[in-house]
Amino acid sequence: MLEDVRKPSITKEKAILVGIYGPDTPKWLAGEYLDELELLADTAGASTEEKVLQNRPQPDPSTYIGKGKLNQLKAKVSETGSDLLIFDDDLTATQVRNIEKTANVKVLDRSGLILDIFASRAKTSAAKTQVELAQLQYLLPRLTRFWTHLSRQKGGIGTKGPGETQIETDRRLIGERISTLKDKLEKLDRQRTTQRKGRSENPRVALVGYTNAGKSTLMNALTDTNVLAEDRLFATLDSTVRRLELENHDILLSDTVGFIRKLPHNLIESFKSTLDEVREADLLLHVVDASSNLIDDYIDVVNTTLEELDIKDVKKVLVFNKIDKVEPSRLMELKKGFPGAIFVSAERSMGLDKLQGQIELMIEEDYHPFVYTVPMAHYKAVAFLHDVGVVDSEHFEGNSVTIKGSITEADRNRFDAMLSKLETAVI
Numbered sequence: 001m002l003e004d005v006r007k008p009s010i011t012k013e014k015a016i017l018v019g020i021y022g023p024d025t026p027k028w029l030a031g032e033y034l035d036e037l038e039l040l041a042d043t044a045g046a047s048t049e050e051k052v053l054q055n056r057p058q059p060d061p062s063t064y065i066g067k068g069k070l071n072q073l074k075a076k077v078s079e080t081g082s083d084l085l086i087f088d089d090d091l092t093a094t095q096v097r098n099i100e101k102t103a104n105v106k107v108l109d110r111s112g113l114i115l116d117i118f119a120s121r122a123k124t125s126a127a128k129t130q131v132e133l134a135q136l137q138y139l140l141p142r143l144t145r146f147w148t149h150l151s152r153q154k155g156g157i158g159t160k161g162p163g164e165t166q167i168e169t170d171r172r173l174i175g176e177r178i179s180t181l182k183d184k185l186e187k188l189d190r191q192r193t194t195q196r197k198g199r200s201e202n203p204r205v206a207l208v209g210y211t212n213a214g215k216s217t218l219m220n221a222l223t224d225t226n227v228l229a230e231d232r233l234f235a236t237l238d239s240t241v242r243r244l245e246l247e248n249h250d251i252l253l254s255d256t257v258g259f260i261r262k263l264p265h266n267l268i269e270s271f272k273s274t275l276d277e278v279r280e281a282d283l284l285l286h287v288v289d290a291s292s293n294l295i296d297d298y299i300d301v302v303n304t305t306l307e308e309l310d311i312k313d314v315k316k317v318l319v320f321n322k323i324d325k326v327e328p329s330r331l332m333e334l335k336k337g338f339p340g341a342i343f344v345s346a347e348r349s350m351g352l353d354k355l356q357g358q359i360e361l362m363i364e365e366d367y368h369p370f371v372y373t374v375p376m377a378h379y380k381a382v383a384f385l386h387d388v389g390v391v392d393s394e395h396f397e398g399n400s401v402t403i404k405g406s407i408t409e410a411d412r413n414r415f416d417a418m419l420s421k422l423e424t425a426v427i
Ligand SMILES: Nc1nc2c(ncn2[C@@H]2O[C@H](COP(=O)(O)OP(=O)(O)OP(=O)(O)O)[C@@H](O)[C@H]2O)c(=O)[nH]1
Pocket: 209, 210, 211, 212, 213, 214, 215, 216, 217, 218, 228, 229, 230, 231, 232, 233, 234, 235, 236, 237, 256, 257, 258, 259, 321, 322, 323, 324, 325, 344, 345, 346, 347, 348
């Protein structure tokens, strides 16, 4: 019944984009934000007719941009024949209602637009469920503007509880749908956990970063696969995992959903489990578009979003991508400013060897040297060392073998437990 909220509500509509600037956000930055909003609008299928920036220290509580500006906006809407106003900040239900009433067109905010894009891009059952949940949670406090839309679909005798107003009924229906979706997600989560348990213990590396930074292109370049990569925002919604053979380690590399400033909180919340790949990684490759003007901003957004997702203790390396688009002098500047970073071009396969070397180095930080002398009868334990550790040498003497190499602490504990179990079994 409520499923149609998943469907994108925009089909090649004409849009006017609106933002504000002031002491906290200088005009040039607000302009960059609107450029990004234009890209979002384009991804959603809307063409931008005009961008409007208004100098205001604070949004106006009832109209966001102020009454006078709103009237100008109304004129622009009819001049350009636009169908849609998109605001760079989240709007309250009151603001939406007032703006819609004056300008007489559909009004959307950044979160609504991002949710729309996610809805149209979600392919798997998990992504669809996560997006629908986020959409309904977004909708609930803004219900005033949607109730006619919902009531049209409902109809039928007995759908309305006694004494309930239309909006209360809608709220109840949405509430019920939200708990159904949460149950479904929990089930999917359990399935995923079971699947993960059966997986091998290879080191895990995850690509994270701002949307459009080139994570999927890098995944393809490193693993020779064909994950969808394109010049649109949120090309990737579901995580993909691929094996990558490095010199000493086979790792599992995962590509994940990109982040963006003001990613709706509900969306982050409902994508938490998809991002388990990131949470459980041994190393994060934080991919940054080196050709962007907003590098520091992007890095901050990604770090803050990771914190919001409770991903705090995973090692990170910054990977500046798209260096083919960067002037040599700017590149020098970046290398000086970010001494620990790696510089690559995923598209031109530049710097990939160095990146692979760095991944290996950082993984090896977790490996500690060991020397074990194991009876040959415990061949299972020997096989385990070969499987999870890096074996440098083996020396056979009599009925036992002395193995030297390195292994992670977790695997060393597993090995110790395995050995003592085998020894107990023999006695
Ligand atoms: N010039 C240049 N373009 C690149 C490079 N790497 C990626 N791109 C382009 O950047 C765009 C985005 O690439 P994706 O790999 O889809 O980016 P992503 O980070 O996976 O994006 P989302 O999945 O949307 O978050 C595509 O048009 C790529 O062709 C590069 O090294 N150089």
